[in-house]
Amino acid sequence: MNIALIKYSLESLRKRKLRSFLTILSVLIGITAVTILISFGYGISDYVSEISKKMGDDKLIVQARGFSIAGPIMDSNVILDDSDLKKINEVNGVAEATGIYMISAEVEFNKQKIYSYLMGSDYKNYKGLVNEVYTLNLMEGKELDDENDKALLGYNYKIKDKVFKQPVKLRDKIKVNGIDIKVAGFYEEVGNPVDDSHLYMAKEAVEKLFNASNYQFILIRSSQSENPTKLAEVIKDKLRKHRNQEEGKEDFFVQTFEQVIATFSSVLDIITLTVILIALISLIVASVNIMNTMYASILERTKEIGVFKAIGAKNNAILFIFVLESGILSLTGGIIGVLLGYSLSNLAGNIISKAGYSVFSPLFTWQLVLGSLIFAFLIGIFAGLFPAYKASKLKPIDALRYE
Amino acid sequence: MINDYFKLSYISFKNRGLRSWLTVLGILIGIAAVISLIGLGEGLRFAISSQFSFLSTDTLTVQASGLNAGPPGTGVIKPLKDYYVKDIENIKGVETAFGRIIEDTKIEFNDKIDFTFAANIPEGKKRKDMERVIGLEAEKGRMLKDSDIDKVLLGNDYGKEDKMGRAINPGDKVLVQSKKFDVIGLLKKKGNFIIDNSIIINEKELKDLFNVNDTYDIIIAKVPNRNEMSLVKERIEKYLRKERDVKEGEEDFTVQSPQQTLKNIDATLFAVQIFIYVIAGISIIVGGIGISNTMYTSILERTKQIGIMKSIGAKNKDIFTLFLIESGLLGFLGGLIGILFGIGIAYALIFIGKLFLESELLKVKISFALILGSLLFSFIIGSIAGILPAIQASKLKPVDALRYAK
Numbered sequence: 001m002n003i004a005l006i007k008y009s010l011e012s013l014r015k016r017k018l019r020s021f022l023t024i025l026s027v028l029i030g031i032t033a034v035t036i037l038i039s040f041g042y043g044i045s046d047y048v049s050e051i052s053k054k055m056g057d058d059k060l061i062v063q064a065r066g067f068s069i070a071g072p073i074m075d076s077n078v079i080l081d082d083s084d085l086k087k088i089n090e091v092n093g094v095a096e097a098t099g100i101y102m103i104s105a106e107v108e109f110n111k112q113k114i115y116s117y118l119m120g121s122d123y124k125n126y127k128g129l130v131n132e133v134y135t136l137n138l139m140e141g142k143e144l145d146d147e148n149d150k151a152l153l154g155y156n157y158k159i160k161d162k163v164f165k166q167p168v169k170l171r172d173k174i175k176v177n178g179i180d181i182k183v184a185g186f187y188e189e190v191g192n193p194v195d196d197s198h199l200y201m202a203k204e205a206v207e208k209l210f211n212a213s214n215y216q217f218i219l220i221r222s223s224q225s226e227n228p229t230k231l232a233e234v235i236k237d238k239l240r241k242h243r244n245q246e247e248g249k250e251d252f253f254v255q256t257f258e259q260v261i262a263t264f265s266s267v268l269d270i271i272t273l274t275v276i277l278i279a280l281i282s283l284i285v286a287s288v289n290i291m292n293t294m295y296a297s298i299l300e301r302t303k304e305i306g307v308f309k310a311i312g313a314k315n316n317a318i319l320f321i322f323v324l325e326s327g328i329l330s331l332t333g334g335i336i337g338v339l340l341g342y343s344l345s346n347l348a349g350n351i352i353s354k355a356g357y358s359v360f361s362p363l364f365t366w367q368l369v370l371g372s373l374i375f376a377f378l379i380g381i382f383a384g385l386f387p388a389y390k391a392s393k394l395k396p397i398d399a400l401r402y403e
Numbered sequence: 404m405i406n407d408y409f410k411l412s413y414i415s416f417k418n419r420g421l422r423s424w425l426t427v428l429g430i431l432i433g434i435a436a437v438i439s440l441i442g443l444g445e446g447l448r449f450a451i452s453s454q455f456s457f458l459s460t461d462t463l464t465v466q467a468s469g470l471n472a473g474p475p476g477t478g479v480i481k482p483l484k485d486y487y488v489k490d491i492e493n494i495k496g497v498e499t500a501f502g503r504i505i506e507d508t509k510i511e512f513n514d515k516i517d518f519t520f521a522a523n524i525p526e527g528k529k530r531k532d533m534e535r536v537i538g539l540e541a542e543k544g545r546m547l548k549d550s551d552i553d554k555v556l557l558g559n560d561y562g563k564e565d566k567m568g569r570a571i572n573p574g575d576k577v578l579v580q581s582k583k584f585d586v587i588g589l590l591k592k593k594g595n596f597i598i599d600n601s602i603i604i605n606e607k608e609l610k611d612l613f614n615v616n617d618t619y620d621i622i623i624a625k626v627p628n629r630n631e632m633s634l635v636k637e638r639i640e641k642y643l644r645k646e647r648d649v650k651e652g653e654e655d656f657t658v659q660s661p662q663q664t665l666k667n668i669d670a671t672l673f674a675v676q677i678f679i680y681v682i683a684g685i686s687i688i689v690g691g692i693g694i695s696n697t698m699y700t701s702i703l704e705r706t707k708q709i710g711i712m713k714s715i716g717a718k719n720k721d722i723f724t725l726f727l728i729e730s731g732l733l734g735f736l737g738g739l740i741g742i743l744f745g746i747g748i749a750y751a752l753i754f755i756g757k758l759f760l761e762s763e764l765l766k767v768k769i770s771f772a773l774i775l776g777s778l779l780f781s782f783i784i785g786s787i788a789g790i791l792p793a794i795q796a797s798k799l800k801p802v803d804a805l806r807y808a809k
């Protein structure tokens with residue numbers, strides 16, 4: 001009995017090819033857009049959680065407070081220096097702590113000048129901590145120790161026309177703020193143009209060559225038995241006293257990296273969600289289209305419905321036929337939409353990653369695929385419900401008499 | 404004749420009451436979404452632009468290159484020297500020039516701390532020039548004088564209670580970078596977050612406080628004759644190239660008019676806006692498909708009618724026009740109601756937003772052009788959606804159409 005109904009539904013959809021096609025088209029456009037956006041949202045949050053996993057949950061960061069629009073505060077008047085670092089190292093529960101310099105550098109290669117961030121880290125004593133926080137893998141060359149004349153470069157320096165017109169090669173000489181520096185190695189791609197254009201040097205070199213003495217941040221690893229969130233409070237307290245500040249008037253932050261990432265993720269989630277909600281509007285419109293198609297289809301088949309009823313079809317059977325029809329329309333749109341969304345988002349991902357933003361790469365999970373299909377089907381069911389209900393309530397006599 | 408088209412369209416609309424309204428609803432939703440987003444987006448863009456456009460348009464801004472992630476002057480490799488100001492002032496076409504120093508700082512008052520910018524105001528006759536060019540005026544108290552010692556002028560926001568827990572008034576004492584200052588006056592509101600939050604200090608004192616020697620973060624030159632703007636810009640660039648020993652095309656500085664600065668910011672904002680509009684615009688396309696669908700159905704239902712019209716002399720063109728007008732009207736009606744809803748939604752969102760955060764960025768800006776454009780656009784969408792169905796209808800053979808059984 002049910003199979004017969006399904007057959008009938010499919011048959012009637014086939015009869016109205018053009019309109020079925022247009023209805024499916026309107027669903028598939030919306031589903032395509034939504035799956036593309038969600039897949040990129042998934043991709044980014046996957047990337048973030050990957051980073052936070054690599055980083056581990058035992059790291060903390062101390063930064064100066066200030067009025068920053070974007071990025072780290074350079075040339076800040078709030079100073080973090082060796083005396084702060086020493087104080088932090090004395091705190092119980094701190095396994096190790098190191099200061100990081102971040103200065104603005106003018107980099108020259110082949111007579112071309114660019115500006116970039118230069119990070120100075122104490123590789124000699126804290127290589128493990130620094131590398132874990134940076135979550136960078138060396139691609140080529142050798143890691144630094146305390147060399148005065150060597151630098152590691154971000155991935156983009158290797159690529160023609162990215163940072164420089166000419167690609168930089170291992171052991172090439174570059175000028176950093178006018179001083180000759182040898183390229184000791186390259187890091188693997190991070191996936192955003194800012195990070196991939198960073199320059200990395202040893203702490204000693206940055207102090208000696210560029211007169212740096214104030215840290216942009218201090219990285220901390222808590223000891224294994226310690227709760228990092230509690231440790232952050234303790235460090236904040238100790239540092240405040242050391243810097244002679246009252247509670248609530250600190251000019252610095254102490255955060256666990258988990259907190260930093262959580263804040264970042266929640267902002268990201270809000271943005272993704274807003275964009276997806278805007279895209280969902282098109283699915284509302286699509287459901288209106290489905291409803292419209294169904295009303296028209298029912299009107300055309302009023303006589304048929306009358307015949308069905310006259311030969312004994314129950315209201316439920318009629319309801320089932322029409323809800324099924326709209327469900328099939330919408331599910332078909334969903335299936336094509338997911339397929340289209342998959343190929344388009346991979347295409348877009350390729351283009352974006354070629355532009356240096358491989359952070360934005362789509363991620364398709366079975367939840368996304370299944371969710372989109374179920375959602376599409378539900379939209380159809382929901383949109384078809386009212387027209388189908390109306391059809392099921394038709395009186396056989398009126399329906400048969402309908403011209 | 405044209406009246407008849409409209410009359411027929413109206414009758415057909417009425418006959419398919421529910422379905423017509425659903426079709427209109429489809430377009431309406433899309434237009435409402437786009438209108439409200441554009442309204443909010445333009446408002447936001449306008450508000451953000453105005454944050455950066457406090458300088459009068461007859462100025463040129465000189466900055467040294469670097470990574471400008473923070474306030475101007477940070478991350479600069481080779482700062483601007485203070486003697487440039489005098490030299491630039493002597494360049495032909497420049498009326499006056501002055502240097503600005505902008506430092507990030509903390510301010511303490513009423514047991515509260517805030518992080519903000521401190522900026523200089525030059526001594527001597529330059530003081531008036533800067534007040535005029537940037538447009539600084541005292542709302543309470545007075546402006547700074549050369550003879551003032553340990554006195555500061557605060558941006559308008561410090562006069563509000565929510566900034567530091569208590570409104571600051573002239574005569575109050577504040578700590579800037581842990582040094583005690585008397586507040587001499589509060590500036591008039593500029594609607595620009597940098598100036599409304601800044602602390603103005605006499606140049607000499609500011610230099611002492613932040614250990615600034617002989618450099619400036621920005622140099623501003625006033626060019627009274629706007630036609631000479633690009634010429635003067637070239638002259639300043641030529642001077643700086645010589646002074647800083649760089650070749651053309653390798654400049655480590657920029658000379659920009661406020662419009663140029665604005666254009667750079669605007670371009671980024673605009674790209675984001677376009678992305679959002681495109682995504683919202685998808686729903687209008689879906690709405691257009693809905694119109695097509697309705698028109699096909701409508702034509703199918705009226706096949707016999709079309710046959711009759713043709714047999715009594717209607718041309719293909721007439722049938723085509725009839726259906727095109729009908730679908731265009733569906734789009735237009737959707738657009739009209741959509742605009743009303745869109746405006747309503749935009750203002751409602753702003754209202755809700757303002758309940759939660761007080762921000763000048765929350766503004767609605769819906770121009771007449773936007774309304775007119777959307778109406779036209781929805782009419783066009785409707786018409787385009789109707790073209791194929793209308794062609795199909797117009798090509799029907801009268802005999803077939805008359806014979807068509809429902």
